[in-house]
Amino acid sequence: MxxxxxxxxxxxxxxxxxxxxxxxxxxxxxxxxxxxxxxxxxxxxxxxxxxxxxxxxxxxxxxxxxxxxxxxxxxxxxxxxxxxxxxxxxxxxxxxxxxxxxxxxxxxxxxxxxxxxxxxxxxxxxxxxxxxxxxxxxxxxxxxxxxxxxxxxxxxxxxxxxxxxxxxxxxxxxxxxxxxxxxxxxxxxxxxxxxxxxxxxxxxxxxxxxxxxxxxxxxEGVWAEVEKFRNILETLLEESARETIFVGKSDRRLPNTACFISEGWKGETQVMAMDLAGFAISAGSACSSGKVKASRVLGAMGYDDTQAASAVRVSLGPGTSEDDVTRFAETWARQQAKHRARAA
Structure with a gap:
């Protein structure tokens, strides 16, 4: 696909x-x-x-x-x-x-x-x-x-x-x-x-x-549609893994951005798994990619090193569809289940 x-x-x-x-x-x-x-x-x-x-x-x-x-x-x-x-x-x-x-x-x-x-x-x-x-x-x-x-x-x-x-x-x-x-x-x-x-x-x-x-x-309200899909994504992720931590969900956020933590599953590993599955996401700021360390931003917000190192960012755009986020959520949930099984 x-x-x-x-x-x-x-x-x-x-x-x-x-x-x-x-x-x-x-x-x-x-x-x-x-x-x-x-x-x-x-x-x-x-x-x-x-x-x-x-x-x-x-x-x-x-x-x-x-x-x-x-x-x-x-x-x-x-x-x-x-x-x-x-x-x-x-x-x-x-x-x-x-x-x-x-x-x-x-x-x-x-x-x-x-x-x-x-x-x-x-x-x-x-x-x-x-x-x-x-x-x-x-x-x-x-x-x-x-x-x-x-x-x-x-x-x-x-x-x-x-x-x-x-x-x-x-x-x-x-x-x-x-x-x-x-x-x-x-x-x-x-x-x-x-x-x-x-x-x-x-x-x-x-x-x-x-x-x-x-x-x-x-x-023209394009970003309101993007925000709707972002919210659908977060709901699907939460349903599949209720322990997922959504950073800033109660704060005012950009309409396209979801930052979430699956504690113990390194962000870089998540990014690679999703890349192989056909999805481009990030484990932090693009200017910090490739640096295997916990996010300074999340550390400043009070998250510990394990949590900060387990965060990924999904950022949508005007071309993102509901099918895109649904497929992503399903694929991420499968990968997350595999990780949990290996870690058990």
Whole structure:
């Protein structure tokens, strides 16, 4: 039978709108910094995509800085003229940047966690009463749940295109007007002096088209259907193995994400078993795959090492069907029963 892709939080399939925009951009010859007609045509593509991203995240076009992805965008934390503190459950791209120091502090947090899907709004829980500037990782949230940078209270935000059906290797840093820091990359002064280097117009065009399509999906209620299938999946898993622990089930979560623990059955083993059976899932953040260790995020949430090492993540997308999740649940239950029998 055809394989079933259930790892959308790692990367989403390329949207046809993005592919079409990228193919068209390949025929644009000019450098966006050139003043001749070819250069202006290239610049127009970049600025159109900038407007598309701004519309989707609720900011001004001049607040959008194109980067190679959220990880590069997060390097703004290195350039911050003050101490940097990071939410315990934030993505490693943010976590690695924390440091002490003097000056205006920066607090960095994820709006939606990539491993668990749990949504933490600014002003809730960690960081709620902190002074200084706020950076939000909105990578998993944009296009799936309502978000507006202008209303979030954030000073900075980071995101990647490939999480919402755009190409890999392109993303953005959102910078509130008036916020200042040293350039991410010094040089020719592109991207309003924030990030130098000739713009990746093919990736940028695909990013703009993908985020526009993602916003349309959200407005049309596509993710409500995805959430329904996610809930069906969790119900079937619970019926087959009542000892299964569902992480964050009582919290507000992304509509597509299920993170669950079958204690004592290593996440990596589950992933391999399901891969052989035709299903793509994850044992944590894609940036941490291949690392045989317990999830730092789940550890920070209070789960012990055995539990954290026994977690897997299933993340659905707009193309996921009810049959997909039903087949997955049946296959996982059979594999889980085999594991229990061997362990007995």
């Amino acid at each position: 055809a394989r079933v892709y259930l790892d959308h939080n790692a990367t989403a399939p390329l949207r046809p709108e993005a592919r079409e925009a990228m193919v068209a951009a390949m025929d644009v010859v000019g450098n966006p910094s050139s003043v001749h007609a070819e250069g202006r045509a290239a610049k127009a593509l970049v600025e159109r995509a900038r407007a598309q991203v701004a519309e989707a995240v609720g900011c001004k076009p001049q607040e959008v800085v194109f980067t190679s992805g959220a990880t590069e965008a997060a390097r703004v934390m290195e350039r911050w003229p003050g101490p940097v503190e990071v939410q315990e459950t934030a993505h490693d791209a943010l976590w690695a940047q924390r440091r002490a120091g003097e000056g205006v502090p920066l607090y960095a947090m994820g709006l939606a966690n990539s491993e668990t899907g749990i949504v933490t709004e600014p002003g809730m829980g960690e960081g709620a009463a902190r002074e200084g500037a706020l950076l939000l990782d909105i990578t998993q949230a944009v296009g799936r749940i309502p978000f507006s940078f202008a209303w979030s209270g954030a000073d900075l935000a980071v995101l990647s295109a490939h999480k919402l059906g755009g190409p890999k290797g392109i993303g953005a840093l959102i910078v509130k007007q008036g916020v200042d820091f040293a350039p991410l990359t010094p040089g020719g002064g592109q991207e309003m002096g924030r990030r130098s280097g000739t713009e990746n117009i093919i990736g940028i065009a695909g990013f703009g088209a993908a985020i526009e399509a993602a916003l349309r999906d959200q407005a």
